[in-house]
Each structure stands twice: as C-alpha cells, then as structure tokens.
Amino acid sequence: MIRQSTTITAILMMSLALVGCTLTRGSAIVIGAVRQPIDPAQVRLYVDLPAHYEKVALLTADSRNDFASQQNLTDAAIERVKKEAAKLGANGILIDGVGNYEIGASGAIVALNRTSAIGVAGVRTGKQVSGVAILVP
Numbered sequence: 001m002i003r004q005s006t007t008i009t010a011i012l013m014m015s016l017a018l019v020g021c022t023l024t025r026g027s028a029i030v031i032g033a034v035r036q037p038i039d040p041a042q043v044r045l046y047v048d049l050p051a052h053y054e055k056v057a058l059l060t061a062d063s064r065n066d067f068a069s070q071q072n073l074t075d076a077a078i079e080r081v082k083k084e085a086a087k088l089g090a091n092g093i094l095i096d097g098v099g100n101y102e103i104g105a106s107g108a109i110v111a112l113n114r115t116s117a118i119g120v121a122g123v124r125t126g127k128q129v130s131g132v133a134i135l136v137p
Contacts, residue, residue, distance in 0.1 A: 008109035024069050024080040026061035028088060028133065034087025035135065043082040045092045055071070056090040056133040064126035066102055073127035074098060081129045097130040 032055045061084060063076035077098075085093050103124035110118055 002130045003070050005045070006137055022063050022065040022072065023133075024061060024106040025115045026059070026078050026080040028057040028059050028084045030088065032056045032135075038089055038091060040079070040082040043085050044136070045069075045078070045082075046092055049094060050092070050136050053092065053134040053136050056088050056135055057085070058089050058130075059093065059114045059133050060086050060128065060130045062078040062101070062126050062128040064124065066124050070100070070125075070127065073125070077127045077129040081131060085133040090135050090137045094130045094134055095129065095131040097128070099128050100133055101126050101128055132133040 001066065059081050061077045063073045063082035065076075065078065072090060081093060085091075103126055107133075112118060
C-alpha cells in the first residue's frame with residue numbers, strides 16, 4: 001500500500017511540475033535594417049498599420065503546454081514574438097495571424113497492482129502567432 005501511494009504521489013508531482021512549463025519557440029526573417037536590441041516591454045502590438053513605419057522582419061512564435069489554457073498559450077506566444085522583435089530593435093509588431101494547432105496526443109498508464117491501473121490521456125494543443133516586426137518613429 002505504501003509503494004502504491006508513493007507511485008501515485010510521484011505521478012501527481014510530475015504532472016504539477018509540467019503544468020507550469022509552457023514551451024515557446026520563435027523565429028525571424030530579417031527584411032529590413034536591424035537596430036540595437038530594446039526591452040520587449042517597449043514593443044507594441046498593431047492590428048492596423050501606423051501612419052509611418054519601417055519593416056524589419058517577418059516573425060513567428062508558438063507556445064505549447066498540455067495543461068495551459070488557450071489564453072495562457074496565446075499570451076506566451078505573444079510574449080515570445082515581442083522578444084524576437086525586441087532583439088532586432090523593432091518597437092512594434094503588425095499582427096497578421098493568431099491560430100491554434102494540434103501537436104498530437106499524450107498519455108500515461110501506471111500499473112497500481114496486478115489487476116488495476118490508472119491512465120491519463122489528452123490532445124496536445126498549441127498557439128501560433130505571426131506578424132511583421134516594424135519600427136515606428
């Protein structure tokens with residue numbers, strides 16, 4: 001009984017550790033002049049073109065976590081795309097897409113004893129953001 005209890009506790013602790021681990025990736029294709037990096041907090045999001053701007057790069061970012069909400073995944077992807085823009089000295093991002101994508105399915109089965117087991121399964125989802133890094137004077 002103690003071993004079974006220890007196994008369940010270990011599974012729960014590993015699951016809780018994974019809950020906070022949102023993975024993000026980002027990339028940039030430079031199409032304009034790169035400047036000195038800035039603080040990502042200075043990067044603004046745009047859905048309409050500002051009156052004057054320079055294009056700096058095409059950006060994409062994604063985030064994934066089996067247990068995060070769709071809003072948390074969106075927030076993480078936006079933060080990652082801001083970091084990518086800030087590295088290039090861009091102070092704005094013209095957002096042209098936010099979408100969902102499925103990564104696959106995951107699960108685990110743990111044998112409790114010779115006749116019983118528990119299992120957990122779910123669809124793995126993520127969010128993707130794309131846009132153009134811009135410099136707004």
